[in-house]
Amino acid sequence: MTTKLFGEPVRRREDARLISGQGRYLDDLGQHALAAAFVRSPHAHARITGIDVDAALEVDGLVAIYTWEDLPEGVCEPLPLLIPHPALTHGRTAYPLAREVVRHVGEPIVMVVARDRYLAEDICSLIEVSYEFLKPVIGLEEAVSGAHLVHEDVPGNVGAHLVQEVPSADGRSAAEAIAAAPHTLSFRLDIERSASMPLEGKGVYARWDADDQSLRIYSSTQTSTSVRMALAAKLGLPLPKVEVIAPDVGGGFGVKIVHPWPEEVLVPWAARVLGQEIKWTEDRREHFIGSAHERAQVQHVQVGFDEAGRVLGLSVEILHDHGAYTHYGIIVPIITSTQLLGPYRIGAYRVEFSSIYTNTVQVTPYRGAGRPQAAFCMERTMDKIAQHLGLDRTEVRAANFIQPDQFPYDQGMIFQDGRPLIYDSGDYPESLRKLKDLIGWDDFPALRESARADGRRLGIGLGCYVEGTGVGPYEGGHIQITSDGRVHVSTGLTSQGQGHETVFAQIAATELGVPIDRVSVVTGDTRRFGYAVGTFASRAAVMSGNAIALACRKVREKALRVAADALEADPRDLEITDGVVHVVGAPAASIPLATVAVLSNPLRYAFDEEAKRATQFASTGGMDRPPVSEGEEPGLEGKDYYSPIRSTFASGMHAAIVETDPDTAEIRILRYAVVHDCGKMINPMLVEGQIHGGVAQGVGGALYEKMVYDDHGQLLNASFMDFLMPYATEIPHIETDHLETPSPLNPLGIKGAGEAGVIPVSAVIAAAIEDAEGLPIDRMPISPSDLHALRQGRGR
Amino acid sequence: MYDITLIVNGVPREARVPARRLLSDCLRHDLGLTGTHVGCEHGVCGACTVLLDGEPVRSCLTFAVTVDGREITTVEGLATGGRLSPVQRAFAECHGLQCGFCTPGFLCTTTAFLRENPAPTDEEVLEGISGNLCRCTGYQNIVKSVHRAAELLAEEPS
Numbered sequence: 045m046t047t048k049l050f051g052e053p054v055r056r057r058e059d060a061r062l063i064s065g066q067g068r069y070l071d072d073l074g075q076h077a078l079a080a081a082f083v084r085s086p087h088a089h090a091r092i093t094g095i096d097v098d099a100a101l102e103v104d105g106l107v108a109i110y111t112w113e114d115l116p117e118g119v120c121e122p123l124p125l126l127i128p129h130p131a132l133t134h135g136r137t138a139y140p141l142a143r144e145v146v147r148h149v150g151e152p153i154v155m156v157v158a159r160d161r162y163l164a165e166d167i168c169s170l171i172e173v174s175y176e177f178l179k180p181v182i183g184l185e186e187a188v189s190g191a192h193l194v195h196e197d198v199p200g201n202v203g204a205h206l207v208q209e210v211p212s213a214d215g216r217s218a219a220e221a222i223a224a225a226p227h228t229l230s231f232r233l234d235i236e237r238s239a240s241m242p243l244e245g246k247g248v249y250a251r252w253d254a255d256d257q258s259l260r261i262y263s264s265t266q267t268s269t270s271v272r273m274a275l276a277a278k279l280g281l282p283l284p285k286v287e288v289i290a291p292d293v294g295g296g297f298g299v300k301i302v303h304p305w306p307e308e309v310l311v312p313w314a315a316r317v318l319g320q321e322i323k324w325t326e327d328r329r330e331h332f333i334g335s336a337h338e339r340a341q342v343q344h345v346q347v348g349f350d351e352a353g354r355v356l357g358l359s360v361e362i363l364h365d366h367g368a369y370t371h372y373g374i375i376v377p378i379i380t381s382t383q384l385l386g387p388y389r390i391g392a393y394r395v396e397f398s399s400i401y402t403n404t405v406q407v408t409p410y411r412g413a414g415r416p417q418a419a420f421c422m423e424r425t426m427d428k429i430a431q432h433l434g435l436d437r438t439e440v441r442a443a444n445f446i447q448p449d450q451f452p453y454d455q456g457m458i459f460q461d462g463r464p465l466i467y468d469s470g471d472y473p474e475s476l477r478k479l480k481d482l483i484g485w486d487d488f489p490a491l492r493e494s495a496r497a498d499g500r501r502l503g504i505g506l507g508c509y510v511e512g513t514g515v516g517p518y519e520g521g522h523i524q525i526t527s528d529g530r531v532h533v534s535t536g537l538t539s540q541g542q543g544h545e546t547v548f549a550q551i552a553a554t555e556l557g558v559p560i561d562r563v564s565v566v567t568g569d570t571r572r573f574g575y576a577v578g579t580f581a582s583r584a585a586v587m588s589g590n591a592i593a594l595a596c597r598k599v600r601e602k603a604l605r606v607a608a609d610a611l612e613a614d615p616r617d618l619e620i621t622d623g624v625v626h627v628v629g630a631p632a633a634s635i636p637l638a639t640v641a642v643l644s645n646p647l648r649y650a651f652d653e654e655a656k657r658a659t660q661f662a663s664t665g666g667m668d669r670p671p672v673s674e675g676e677e678p679g680l681e682g683k684d685y686y687s688p689i690r691s692t693f694a695s696g697m698h699a700a701i702v703e704t705d706p707d708t709a710e711i712r713i714l715r716y717a718v719v720h721d722c723g724k725m726i727n728p729m730l731v732e733g734q735i736h737g738g739v740a741q742g743v744g745g746a747l748y749e750k751m752v753y754d755d756h757g758q759l760l761n762a763s764f765m766d767f768l769m770p771y772a773t774e775i776p777h778i779e780t781d782h783l784e785t786p787s788p789l790n791p792l793g794i795k796g797a798g799e800a801g802v803i804p805v806s807a808v809i810a811a812a813i814e815d816a817e818g819l820p821i822d823r824m825p826i827s828p829s830d831l832h833a834l835r836q837g838r839g840r
Numbered sequence: 841m842y843d844i845t846l847i848v849n850g851v852p853r854e855a856r857v858p859a860r861r862l863l864s865d866c867l868r869h870d871l872g873l874t875g876t877h878v879g880c881e882h883g884v885c886g887a888c889t890v891l892l893d894g895e896p897v898r899s900c901l902t903f904a905v906t907v908d909g910r911e912i913t914t915v916e917g918l919a920t921g922g923r924l925s926p927v928q929r930a931f932a933e934c935h936g937l938q939c940g941f942c943t944p945g946f947l948c949t950t951t952a953f954l955r956e957n958p959a960p961t962d963e964e965v966l967e968g969i970s971g972n973l974c975r976c977t978g979y980q981n982i983v984k985s986v987h988r989a990a991e992l993l994a995e996e997p998s
C-alpha cells in the first residue's frame with residue numbers, strides 16, 4: 045500500500061468549482077421553478093381564529109395557497125420526533141403548517157406558491173391571519189414556574205427529566221462524597237442562546253416527474269438519505285420513486301441535520317399535487333425565527349474536593365431551554381450531561397437535567413452540541429477549585445486527569461449513541477504539557493507584570509475537553525473502477541464544506557494505489573448510495589472514511605485476483621502502483637487497473653477496442669468454470685460498511701491570553717493556542733481549517749452572539765445587523781499543535797475533528813477575563829457593557 | 841418593467857426587470873450567473889459583493905435598474921482566458937474556503953482591495969476584508985490567501 049496521500053496536506057478538489065462561481069447550491073438550481081413563501085406567526089403564542097386570503101386571490105401570478113386544513117393525511121401530521129428517549133415523556137413536535145395554535149414567532153401558518161419569489165412574498169403580505177393572544181412563556185425561570193404553559197398538556201413545561209448517577213469507586217453517591225469532602229463549593233452558571241447560522245440558509249427544490257411517477261428533491265440538508273425515507277413515508281410513495289440530493293451546501297453546523305423541516309415536506313408535496321417544479325429558499329430572517337438555536341442553559345453546580353484539588357463528588361443540575369418543540373429530542377442536554385466529565389476521572393457524579401418548553405425557536409444541535417456548555421461547567425469548576433485552594437489551574441487539572449495507562453476508560457454512563465461512555469485512547473498530560481509550552485503558561489506572570497507596568501490588564505485561561513466523535517450506527521462506501529481506469533467513490537452522508545471529496549479521495553487513492561486525479565467522490569446523493577445516517581457529531585471522516593477504506597480493500601483484493609489470473613501470478617506477489625497492477629520486483633509483468641476492470645466484466649458485446657478483451661472468443665483459459673465464478677460479481681466494484689462498537693473520543697486543550705481595557709472594558713484576545721488530538725490526521729491542512737472555524741464560532745459565542753428575546757417572545761436581533769457574528773477583525777490568530785493518539789477502534793485509527801474548535805472557547809475566555817479582572821465570570825457571552833456592570837458590582 | 845443592459849464580465853447582457861429587482865437577483869436569476877451568492881439580503885455579509893466599474897458593491901442593496909449600462913464583474917469573470925486569477929489561485933492554495941458560500945464575495949472584495957493596495961500589511965488585510973462574513977474558516981486562511989494573492993499578483997507580468 046502506498047501511503048503518501050493519507051496524512052498529507054493535499055489541496056482541496058472541491059475548490060476549482062467553488063472559486064470560479066461554478067458551485068451548485070440549492071438556490072442555483074431550478075431557475076424556472078415556481079417559488080414558495082410562507083406566512084409566519086408574528087406572535088410567540090396565540091390561537092389562530094381566522095385566515096383571510098381574499099385579497100391574495102386577486103394577485104396575478106398566484107398558483108396556490110395552502111393552510112393546515114388543506115393538507116392530506118400523512119402531510120398534515122406533526123413532524124416526526126426524530127430521537128425518542130424514555131426520559132422525553134412529553135415530546136412535542138410542530139405541524140408543518142400551524143394547526144390552531146402557534147408557539148413561537150416564525151412558525152409557518154400558510155404556504156403560498158407563485159410565479160416568483162417577489163410575488164409569493166407580496167401575496168403573503170395580503171393574507172390576514174387573526175389571533176387570540178395567549179401568554180407567552182419566555183425564559184427558563186418563567187417556564188419552570190409553570191404558571192403558563194407552552195403546550196396545554198405538558199404540566200410545568202417539562203418535556204424531559206433525566207437523572208444519571210455514577211457512584212465513586214467505594215460506592216458513595218455524589219451527595220455523600222460532597223458532604224464528606226474537605227472542601228466544597230456551589231455556584232450557578234449561565235449560557236445564552238446562539239445558533240449555527242450557516243451563510244447559506246436552508247432550501248428545498250422538488251420536481252415531480254408525472255411520466256415516471258417519481259419525485260426528485262434537492263435539499264440543503266446534512267442527511268439526504270433520512271430526508272428521503274421521511275418523505276417517502278409522509279407522501280406515501282414507494283422508496284425507489286424518491287431521490288434526494290444534497291447539492292453544494294453553504295455550511296450546516298448542525299441546523300441542517302434536523303429534518304424533515306416543514307418546508308421539506310410541503311414543497312415536495314405541493315410539487316406533486318401541482319405537477320410543477322417548486323423551490324423555497326430560506327431568507328435570513330426566516331432562518332433566525334424559523335430554524336433552530338442552541339446553547340441556552342442554567343447550571344447549578346456543587347463540588348467536593350480534597351487538598352490537591354481532586355474532585356471527590358460533583359453534582360450538576362441543568363435547566364435546558366429547548367424552545368417550543370422537541371423535533372430532535374433531548375440529545376443536546378444528554379451530551380452536556382455526559383461530556384461534562386471531560387478528560388477527568390472524578391469521584392462520584394450526579395447530573396440531573398430538566399428540558400423545558402418556552403415560546404421560542406426550538407433548540408437542536410449546533411456545532412459542539414451541548415459540549416460547549418459542558419466544558420464551561422467543568423472548566424469553570426476546575427478554576428474555582430484552583431482559586432479556592434490557591435493552586436495553579438493547570439495543576440488542579442493534572443491532578444484529575446485520566447492517565448494514559450488507564451485507557452480504555454469507562455465513565456460509567458450511557459453516551460448519546462446509547463452505548464457505554466468508554467474513552468478509547470488519549471494522552472491528556474502530554475496535551476497539557478504541549479499547551480503550556482505553546483502559550484507560555486509559566487512565563488505569563490512576568491508578561492502580566494510588565495503589561496501592568498504599562499497600565500495594561502492581561503489575563504490567561506485554559507480549558508480542556510473530550511469529544512465523543514464518530515458516533516454510529518454506520519456509514520457505507522461504494523467503489524467502482526471503470527474500464528477507463530477511473531475510480532468512482534460514493535458514500536451516503538453529506539458535505540457542507542468539510543472537504544470530504546478530498547479526504548475520501550486521499551483514502552481511496554492510498555488504499556487502491558491509484559493517482560488521486562483518477563478518483564472522484566460523490567456524497568449525499570441517494571441515487572448513488574441509499575444507506576446512510578448523515579453528517580453530524582464529527583463523524584464523517586471516521587464513519588465514511590473507514591467504510592470507504594474497507595470497500596477499497598475489497599475491490600483491491602478482487603483486482604489482484606483478476607490480475608493474477610491474467611498475469612498467471614500469485615495474487616500475493618502483486619502490488620498496485622499508480623493504477624497499474626504489477627508483480628513485486630518484476631515491473632514488466634503488469635496490467636493497468638483499467639484492463640483489470642475490463643476483464644472483471646465478461647462481455648458478449650464489445651463497445652470499444654479495450655472491451656474486446658473481455659468478449660467470449662477473446663479469452664482462452666478457464667473453460668472448466670463459469671465466466672463469473674461462484675461468489676464473484678461482474679465488474680470491479682465493491683461496497684462495505686463501517687459500524688463501530690461505540691464512539692471514539694478525541695480531545696484537546698485551548699489557552700488564551702486576553703487584555704481588558706481598564707476604562708472601556710473592551711475585551712481583546714491577544715493570543716489563542718490550541719492543542720488537538722484527533723488520532724491520525726488524513727489531511728492536516730483540513731483539520732486545522734476545521735479548528736480555525738470552530739474557534740471562531742467559539743469566540744462568537746463567548747463575546748458577541750446571543751439571541752435577544754423580549755418578554756413577548758419577539759426575537760429582537762433577527763438579522764446580521766443585530767446578531768453579531770465575528771468578522772476577521774474579531775478573530776485572533778490561532779496557534780495550533782497536534783498530538784496523534786490513534787483510535788484503536790477503527791482501521792484507519794482516526795477520530796473526528798469537526799466540532800473540536802468550538803467546545804472550550806467560552807470556558808477559556810471566561811477564565812482569562814476572570815484572571816485579568818479578579819471577578820468571577822459565570823455567565824457567557826460577556827460584552828464590554830456586561831464587564832463594566834460586573835466591575836460596578838452590579839452583576840448582570 | 842424596464843429594459844436594461846448590463847456589461848457583465850465584458851459582455852453586454854439584456855434584461856427586462858421591474859424597478860424593485862435586486863441586482864443580485866438579476867444576475868442570479870435573470871442572467872443565470874449564480875456564482876454571486878446571497879447570505880443576508882440586508883447588506884451585512886458581503887457574500888453578494890460584485891465589482892461595479894471596478895468598485896466592490898453589495899448587489900443585494902443595489903437595484904438592477906440603477907446600474908443600467910454599467911460594467912459589472914462577478915466571480916465568473918475573475919478568470920482571464922481560462923486561467924484563474926491570482927486571487928482565485930491563492931484562495932485554493934491557502935485553503936481559504938470551506939463551504940465556498942462566502943467565497944465569491946471575498947474574491948471580488950480582495951480583487952478590488954489588492955488593486956488599491958498591492959502590498960498590504962496584516963492590519964490592512966483585516967481591514968480590507970472586514971466587511972465580509974465567513975462562518976466556516978475562522979478567517980485565518982483567508983488572511984493568508986490575501987497575502988498570497990498579493991505575492992502572486994506581484995509575480996504576474998503586467
Ligand code: FES
Pocket residue numbers: 877878879880881882883884885886887888889898899900901
Ligand atoms: S447578501 Fe448582500 S450583504 Fe449579505
Ligand code: FES
Pocket residue numbers: 243294295541936937938939940941942943973974975976977
Ligand atoms: S467558507 Fe463557508 S462561509 Fe466562508
